[in-house]
Amino acid sequence: MDETVAEYIRRTVLKIPRDEIKTMLQKWGFLSEAQLQTINFHQIKDNISQDVVQLCEENSADIKQAAVLDIIYNHIYPNKRVWSVYQMNKTGEEMDFFDLTEFKKKFKRQLRSALKNVTINFREYEDNAVWIRIAWGTPYRKPNQYKTSYVVYHSQTPYVFVSASVLKSNLPLLCQALVVASNYCDIREMELRSHSLNSLKDIVFKRYSQNFQTYYPRPLEERNVAPENEDLRIIQENRNEKERVQRVNRQIFGDGPQPKLEFAQYKLETMFKSDPKMDVLDKKEPFRCLVKFSSPHLLESLKSLAPAGMADAPLSPLLTCIPQKARNYFKIREKKGLFPGSFVSP
Amino acid sequence: GVLAHLELLEAQAHEAAVKQEEREQQEEKLARLKARVQELRLQRDELRAKVDLQQKGEPGKEGAVPNLAQPTARAVIEWKIRSIKAMLQVFYLTGISGKLTKQGVCFCISTAYEGTYLDSYYLDLLTKPEVQIYRHSVPVFIPLHQIAKKYLQTDIRRFLSVLSDHLNAYVGRRHQVDQLQEHFSDQIEGTLQRNSLCNLLVFNYNVSSTSKTFPFNVRLLYGDLCHSLPTEVTISCTPDAPASLAETAAAHSDLFRRVGLHKAFRSFSGAAGSVA
Numbered sequence: 320m321d322e323t324v325a326e327y328i329r330r331t332v333l334k335i336p337r338d339e340i341k342t343m344l345q346k347w348g349f350l351s352e353a354q355l356q357t358i359n360f361h362q363i364k365d366n367i368s369q370d371v372v373q374l375c376e377e378n379s380a381d382i383k384q385a386a387v388l389d390i391i392y393n394h395i396y397p398n399k400r401v402w403s404v405y406q407m408n409k410t411g412e413e414m415d416f417f418d419l420t421e422f423k424k425k426f427k428r429q430l431r432s433a434l435k436n437v438t439i440n441f442r443e444y445e446d447n448a449v450w451i452r453i454a455w456g457t458p459y460r461k462p463n464q465y466k467t468s469y470v471v472y473h474s475q476t477p478y479v480f481v482s483a484s485v486l487k488s489n490l491p492l493l494c495q496a497l498v499v500a501s502n503y504c505d506i507r508e509m510e511l512r513s514h515s516l517n518s519l520k521d522i523v524f525k526r527y528s529q530n531f532q533t534y535y536p537r538p539l540e541e542r543n544v545a546p547e548n549e550d551l552r553i554i555q556e557n558r559n560e561k562e563r564v565q566r567v568n569r570q571i572f573g574d575g576p577q578p579k580l581e582f583a584q585y586k587l588e589t590m591f592k593s594d595p596k597m598d599v600l601d602k603k604e605p606f607r608c609l610v611k612f613s614s615p616h617l618l619e620s621l622k623s624l625a626p627a628g629m630a631d632a633p634l635s636p637l638l639t640c641i642p643q644k645a646r647n648y649f650k651i652r653e654k655k656g657l658f659p660g661s662f663v664s665p
Numbered sequence: 666g667v668l669a670h671l672e673l674l675e676a677q678a679h680e681a682a683v684k685q686e687e688r689e690q691q692e693e694k695l696a697r698l699k700a701r702v703q704e705l706r707l708q709r710d711e712l713r714a715k716v717d718l719q720q721k722g723e724p725g726k727e728g729a730v731p732n733l734a735q736p737t738a739r740a741v742i743e744w745k746i747r748s749i750k751a752m753l754q755v756f757y758l759t760g761i762s763g764k765l766t767k768q769g770v771c772f773c774i775s776t777a778y779e780g781t782y783l784d785s786y787y788l789d790l791l792t793k794p795e796v797q798i799y800r801h802s803v804p805v806f807i808p809l810h811q812i813a814k815k816y817l818q819t820d821i822r823r824f825l826s827v828l829s830d831h832l833n834a835y836v837g838r839r840h841q842v843d844q845l846q847e848h849f850s851d852q853i854e855g856t857l858q859r860n861s862l863c864n865l866l867v868f869n870y871n872v873s874s875t876s877k878t879f880p881f882n883v884r885l886l887y888g889d890l891c892h893s894l895p896t897e898v899t900i901s902c903t904p905d906a907p908a909s910l911a912e913t914a915a916a917h918s919d920l921f922r923r924v925g926l927h928k929a930f931r932s933f934s935g936a937a938g939s940v941a
Contacts, residue, residue, distance in 0.1 A: 414890060416865045417862075418865060419858055475806040475860055476806050477805070525802050529800055531802070532766050532771045534756075
């Protein structure tokens with residue numbers, strides 16, 4: 320077995336939390352159950368990974384199998400990478416019968432025609448998602464297995480989720496291969512980025528809870544339930560206002576959990592509005608600044624702002640439009656024309 | 666020491682305060698109940714007076730049947746609410762229901778396949794300045810914008826009908842595949858290749874003939890997105906399969922074209938080993 324492959328497998332196993340190693344190796348299926356029984360999974364990870372490499376040596380693992388283990392790891396822990404979303408366009412209206420074998424063939428052919436030194440692996444999952452792992456080389460060097468890009472594509476959708484590596488120069492090649500393989504015409508990057516792949520999917524596939532008004536009765540109407548251990552000495556002076564805030568918040572954010580985003584960035588190119596007497600800026604040019612909101616879970620924290628009393632309800636549409644506009648990077652310019660104020664660029 | 670003594674005093678004060686509060690609550694409750702008793706007594710007297718009047722045969726000012734007027738009004742309102750709820754439920758069950766909103770209409774398309782209710786999809790439409798889709802929960806692989814471009818402005822009924830057909834057919838196809846994978850996984854060899862729209866399925870399944878099993882490879886193409894039955898069925902078997910299986914392949918191919926996948930498989934296992 321190639322030493323580089325052995326080292327790669329060793330390092331991949333080291334990344335996995337110790338309690339998960341056995342399950343992941345079972346999912347991989349490269350080592351037999353009997354072989355797995357011979358490993359002591361309670362020793363330190365260094366030793367476990369050495370044992371695994373030993374067994375892989377016996378089975379003569381090659382880079383393709385090692386790559387599959389890497390895909391499995393990234394599929395279970397996708398939040399360790401940053402994902403961007405790309406949108407594809409097609410002009411024709413023909414129906415697409417997405418054939419997976421055709422897709423894989425076209426993708427490999429297109430990518431390899433531009434760059435021979437690449438390792439390409441595919442893995443399909445139950446939810447119609449294809450995971451593609453690409454390890455990039457150069458025209459003169461073999462693929463570097465530690466510089467990988469991941470692509471997740473759901474068939475017959477115009478969205479592709481990409482976790483690129485440092486080699487940004489390879490992105491155009493990747494984009495072209497995707498467009499050709501999926502029968503689309505062009506592709507562009509959306510202004511949407513996050514660590515949480517599933518939340519990005521929720522946003523573009525519209526799987527998050529949008530509060531649609533319907534007549535169909537909801538299963539749980541808990542609006543008028545009074546808290547049980549209410550202290551009779553505390554009087555709620557502004558109960559009406561509290562209820563209004565709850566209602567408005569629910570209308571905007573819906574009832575379910577919000578997609579998980581870590582930040583929203585607003586690039587302002589608007590004029591600084593100050594008292595003309597103060598004359599803060601000599602030249603009348605846009606005051607450039609960048610406003611960035613960060614949070615472990617941005618949308619949930621925005622949802623809790625108004626009920627916590629920290630902001631007025633309804634919140635600014637610049638914040639609440641994030642899932643619907645499917646973007647968390649904004650450029651705000653001065654609106655030229657009748658109405659003064661800011662204007663969000665498309 | 667002093668602190669212990671202070672604690673003791675504090676505890677006593679707390680106890681006293683709690684007792685005081687309890688007492689006050691009791692008194693309040695008592696006062697409320699007394700007031701209620703008064704109320705009820707007054708009501709009882711009123712009713713007694715009314716009954717007396719009736720028995721004396723005098724047509725009272727309140728009318729011939731005074732006491733039944735109030736319950737009747739309430740009963741009528743309750744009946745109205747029940748019938749409206751039932752009507753809305755009926756609309757929901759027909760598959761397309763809507764509600765007027767401030768800016769337009771919100772439609773709900775509920776899908777079903779052969780008696781099983783499946784997912785519901787929503788469309789929030791604006792009606793001014795022209796009819797447009799504000800937001801929706803339709804899956805991204807359904808050609809919503811194509812359908813909207815054709816019909817939304819001109820014929821909204823047709824738009825809803827076409828969209829409903831697409832959605833119902835999609836969930837029907839998906840339901841068939843899910844049922845197949847759930848109940849007949851033992852007959853399927855390897856992985857079942859599918860896609861988001863469930864309009865192309867490729868898989869291998871086992872057919873038994875003279876105590877041996879042979880794998881059939883089937884490719885189902887659903888050319889019409891508004892239908893849940895395939896338009897093209899291709900079945901192939903391995904070269905070493907007996908010639909008689911060609912007939913079976915043709916029969917299966919015909920069956921797949923006519924009935925749902927899971928039903929077809931149910932009939933295979935029902936007529937187990939029925940191949941000559």
